[in-house]
Amino acid sequence: MQLRLEGSVLELVQGDITLQQVDAIVNAANRWLAGGGGVDGAIHRRGGPAIMKETRRRYPEGCPTGRAVITGAGDLPSRFVIHAVGPVWKGGSKGEAALLASAYRCSLEAAVTHECRGIAFPSLSTGAYRYPVIKAARTAVSAVIEFLEERRAPELVRFVLFDEATWRAYAAALTSVTGSGKNRDPYPSG
Numbered sequence: 001m002q003l004r005l006e007g008s009v010l011e012l013v014q015g016d017i018t019l020q021q022v023d024a025i026v027n028a029a030n031r032w033l034a035g036g037g038g039v040d041g042a043i044h045r046r047g048g049p050a051i052m053k054e055t056r057r058r059y060p061e062g063c064p065t066g067r068a069v070i071t072g073a074g075d076l077p078s079r080f081v082i083h084a085v086g087p088v089w090k091g092g093s094k095g096e097a098a099l100l101a102s103a104y105r106c107s108l109e110a111a112v113t114h115e116c117r118g119i120a121f122p123s124l125s126t127g128a129y130r131y132p133v134i135k136a137a138r139t140a141v142s143a144v145i146e147f148l149e150e151r152r153a154p155e156l157v158r159f160v161l162f163d164e165a166t167w168r169a170y171a172a173a174l175t176s177v178t179g180s181g182k183n184r185d186p187y188p189s190g
C-alpha cells in the first residue's frame, strides 16, 4: 500500500526490516542502546558487532526516550542504522503518544541530515514495549505524513511490518488519516 505526497512516497510492506535495501533502517532501541530482542536483536545479529561498537563509542550515555541517534550499518544492506527509542506503554497518560511521534520525527530528521533518500521503519514500541498497535499506527502514520508534508524529504518512507495484524493496523491508520480531508492524494494505491 502506498501514499504519494509531493516529493515523497510513504509505503507499507510486510517483511523483515534487516533485509531492506534503503539508505537507513530504523532500530527499535532502548535508551541504553544496549541491544535486546525483536528488531534490535535482529539488527545486531545481521549487522555484526561494528554497530554496537560504534554506539558504545559515540553514544556512551545512550539516547533519551523519544529521540534517535545514527550509526553505520555494519554488514546490513543499508548505509545507516537509526536507533530510535520509543516509549514503554504505561496506559496512555504518560506522554506516550508525544514521545512516539517524536521518535519518528527525530529519525526522519537524522535521515534528512545524512542525505538519505530512503528510510525504513519497524512498528516502534508495539512489541516488548507493549504500545497498542492501533493507537501506535495512527500516531506513527500521522507523524510521518506531517514531516513529509513539511519537509518534502526523504523521498521514500517505508514501514516494514513484521506480521499481518500489524500491517492491517497501519493500513487502517493510513486510510483513516488520508481520509481526513487534508491537502493530499486521497487515493492511496497498491
Ligand code: APR
Binding pocket: 015, 016, 017, 018, 028, 029, 030, 034, 035, 036, 037, 038, 039, 040, 041, 042, 086, 122, 123, 124, 125, 126, 127, 128, 129, 130, 131, 160, 161, 162, 163, 166
Ligand atoms: N523486522 C520488522 N519488524 C520486526 C522484526 C523484524 N526483523 N522483528 C520484530 N519486529 C516487530 C515486532 O513484531 C513488533 O511489531 O517490530 C515491532 C516492535 O517490536 P520490538 O522489536 O519488541 O520493539 P519495541 O516494542 O519498540 O521494544 C523495544 O525491545 O528488543 C528490545 O532493546 C529493545 O528494549 C528495547 C525494546
